[in-house]
Amino acid sequence: MLTPLVVDFPFEWNYIRSIIYVSLYVSLTAVALSTLFSLPIALFVGFKDFRGKTLVTSIINTGMGFPSVVVGLVVLFAVSNQGPLGSFDLVFTTEAMIMSQFVLAAPVITGVSLAAVSSVEQNVRDAAYAMGGTKLDVAFVTIKEARYGIATAVLAGFGRAISEVGSVLIVGGNIASSDGTSVTRTITTAIQLEARQGRFETAMLLGAVLVVLVLLVNAIVVRLGSDDGGYR
Amino acid sequence: MTLEAIDVRHAYGDETVFDGVSLSVDPGEVVAIIGPSGVGKSTLLRLLALFDAPDGGEITYDDTPIWQLSEKRRLEYRRRVGMVFQEASLFDASVRRNAEYGLRVRQSWTDRLRHEVADLVGKSNGTGQALEALETVGLREQATQDAASLSGGEAQRVAFARALAYDPEVLLLDEPTSDLDPRNTAMIEDAVMEARDRDIGIVIATHDMHQAERIADRVGVLLGNEIIELGATERVFDDPNDERTRKFIDGELIY
Structure with missing residues (x-):
């Protein structure tokens, strides 16, 4: 008797693919927005002396370890009918998920970037100014000098966003459409659901995808950390 | 002046x-x-x-x-005006890019972007004035080297060239x-x-x-x-x- 050449895996590939797509779309968008938001704050807090600087730094550090379910709860309230963003109809949408991941990733990116830009020596910044640089030029030089640290910050933010389950479950609702593709279902929320329903193969496959993604991100972080080159 | x-x-x-x-x-x-x-x-x-x-x-x-x-x-x-400090305070980039810095900040943003792209794809040959300034301090040959690889004395000479390159x-x-x-x-x-x-x-x-x-x-x-x-x-x-x-x-x- 001939054995079949193609082993029939019990996976709905469209389903899996759409989950990965939603996860990446939500997390990458949230991280991109967080980066745009966090970098100016890191530069400001790093180099300006102002009243309450210690308080701001503490808030950033606290935010780095903020429980994601609480973030989810707050964002859900904000977008619910009674909340300030209620009129935008954002409950159980990817937009709401992006908002909650933004709140989770921003403190991580700000905190790690702050450490990176603070380590740029003042005399290098002075040199940029003395060569005729404007404040903006000095900021760019600082970002360039801290580029590896900032890249690490962005990747750490992505790591936090892609692997968190609490807030996206609350604000996204873990919804799949009737044609069997993900609407607001991410890798993490799908794993939780599939495992609970006893479909361990699917849960394990999604788990493997998530682990590979996180490993990849960490590998890049380690690679960047050991890179000593600037550009020629 | x-x-x-x-x-x-x-x-x-x-x-x-x-x-x-x-x-x-x-x-x-x-x-x-x-x-x-x-x-x-x-x-x-x-x-x-x-x-x-x-x-x-x-x-x-x-x-x-x-x-x-x-x-x-x-x-x-x-x-x-140009300035040189006690410490060389070079940027984490090549010798040439350091020497060119003052010229870059004086350019329009579009020109700067063009140069950045040319540098990234390795198509930039460097600016004449910056290379001349490096020549003045005897470091033109080191233009493509990483600034971090220089000795203290060489680094300070690059800092001098950097301040000289834009004709202060x-x-x-x-x-x-x-x-x-x-x-x-x-x-x-x-x-x-x-x-x-x-x-x-x-x-x-x-x-x-x-x-x-x-x-x-x-x-x-x-x-x-x-x-x-x-x-x-x-x-x-x-x-x-x-x-x-x-x-x-x-x-x-x-x-």
Whole structure:
């Protein structure tokens, strides 16, 4: 008797693919927005002396370890009918998920970037100014000098966003459409659901995808950390 | 361009660094500020470079009181001045990119973007002026090297080239050779002389009196909150008006 050449895996590939797509779309968008938001704050807090600087730094550090379910709860309230963003109809949408991941990733990116830009020596910044640089030029030089640290910050933010389950479950609702593709279902929320329903193969496959993604991100972080080159 | 500090006072908090300090530098002239460490030579240079506004008195560029101008106008004046610090303070990039920095910030954003892209894809050959400046300090061959791979002396020569590349009219040098060996010191001093011959006005802060004697046309002695003596180098060294100057030069003054 001939054995079949193609082993029939019990996976709905469209389903899996759409989950990965939603996860990446939500997390990458949230991280991109967080980066745009966090970098100016890191530069400001790093180099300006102002009243309450210690308080701001503490808030950033606290935010780095903020429980994601609480973030989810707050964002859900904000977008619910009674909340300030209620009129935008954002409950159980990817937009709401992006908002909650933004709140989770921003403190991580700000905190790690702050450490990176603070380590740029003042005399290098002075040199940029003395060569005729404007404040903006000095900021760019600082970002360039801290580029590896900032890249690490962005990747750490992505790591936090892609692997968190609490807030996206609350604000996204873990919804799949009737044609069997993900609407607001991410890798993490799908794993939780599939495992609970006893479909361990699917849960394990999604788990493997998530682990590979996180490993990849960490590998890049380690690679960047050991890179000593600037550009020629 | 003539740079001038008129009756300048500056303090950090309650501590007065100096008071009533006046100094000027004309094109093609080297003025040395000598004085012991911690007396405020760097602070004076930073005021001349417009890092901070003085607490009293006036800084003028070509007789224009610079702090009364708008930030935009002040930037135009600021860009006619170059500065070298005690530490090389190079950017984490190649020697060439360091030397080009001053030229880049003077370009339009579109040109800068174009250069960034050309650099990223390895199509940039470098700017002539930056390479010439590197030639002046004997480092043109090292243009493609990583700045971090240079020795201390080479790094400081690149810092000098970086300040020279955009053709400044005035150079402010803050103890540029205090960490260098005699050979690198001589190369920097040669470059200073070459800059003076190109009609650049130079103010150099140094605690090396022999260096001041070698390269300066005029010398100002900064001691105890004020410039106690300012005059032609030979006169100050051979026949100082102030007894403290003589003691400082002879190494007798304990401060």
